[in-house]
Amino acid sequence: MKNxxxxxxxxxxxxxxxxxxxxxxxxxLFPIEPEYTNWRDEQEAWRKTAILFNQSYHMTDLYIEGPDCYKLLSALGVNTFNNFGPNKAKQFVVCNYDGYVIGDSILYGIGENKVNIVGRPPTINWVSFHAETGDYDVTIRRDERSLYNPQPRETYRFQVQGPNAQKIFEKVNGGPVGKTKFFHMLEFNIGDYKVTGLNHQMSGFPGFEFWGPADEGDAVKTVLVEAGAEFGLKLGGSRSYSTSAIESGWIPSPMPAIYAGDKMRAYREWLGANSFEAIASLGGSYVSDNIEDYYQTPWDLGYGFMVKFDHEFIGRAALEEMAKRKHRKKSWLYWDKEDVLKIFGSMYEQGDNRYKYLELPAAHYATHPLDKIMKNGKMIGLSTYPVYSANIRGWISLCMIDEDEVIYGDEVTVVWGEPDGGSDKVGVERHIQLDVKAKIAPKPFTQIKV
Known part of the structure; x- marks a missing residue:
């Protein structure tokens, strides 16, 4: 159907x-090489040496400029803008009128009243809608991710992280790179090329995400690869990249809270039938007929501390009420080895008597995967984005659990696989469900024992 x-x-x-x-x-499928060496060594590189990820293709960029730039962002974001400006960045979180998350992206201050929002489309679409339909003196320009964009990207975007990252940057810069606070930006050199970098620390180790004109990307990568060889720098492919967010604790794709309610109807009418929100898939053992049961709050995602009531924004009144209640808390689950081996062993079974396949290293068969977490016969939360980590030497997933049930070391059950043999998604084979034991844990490699 057209339009x-x-x-x-x-x-x-x-x-x-x-x-x-x-x-x-x-x-x-991320539009980069799946592996440059092998995904196991690439995973270990961000903890042992250093990793170079190419993030130039899979995220959309939205550039906003004009006198009302911050007014627009402040009206939509739960974040404070009292301390925001050029050379600063923040995890920008937007909610619907009822306080449920539409999406989150990285917001970069790239000039006076000029920003760039980078991430998956839900946040960018919501901001674009209000920029186009609201009374804001701004101009916007979109550089779509490569999946929807046959034209070359405007910029390259790389990330180098790991214990040896700082040594690599000092070598290519010709001396120490200036110090900057977390989520602040600065300029430095990579050989003959000037770049802008963000202190990001995705892996928990020092490093930068950095960018520049797209036509310089190949040359910049060459300089880094040659300089990084002595420090064990590895190129990271899509298979290892897809697991990095889970180890570091970022839930890649919250369910956009846009699919119901009269207040959101105008936005749904603005979005097309082939938009990200219209083609995204939902999977897992958790099933409800009510789409709103899949929505997340900022607290579910670990963003509760970002919600600031120092400005008026969409969803503020609802979030003020939510803040008084108990929440789910983001944590990690360490999956039981023997139960995971059952899943792989079932591949030898005949007929449909097998469990849902665990794709290595990231078993992400849906855009929004949500599996039930059970304890003593009661659902206490949701597990999402299971991955195998060579650093941990085991399977982990992120989870959102009722805060009173978050006891590190406690055993819970993840219901793995979809009910009734599975849905009609192309990535879902006929299968049966399995209760997988798992332990609730803090962020990997912290000193808290489980």
């Missing part, structure tokens, strides 16, 4: 849940 909207697509199919649980897009 069909998300709203009309939901109405045609019957519900947002049916639309997403049976989406036919298949798993997302």
């Amino acid at each position: 069909e909207s998300l709203e009309s697509k939901i109405n045609r199919i019957g519900s947002a849940v049916d639309m997403m649980r049976n989406s036919q897009i298949g798993p997302y």
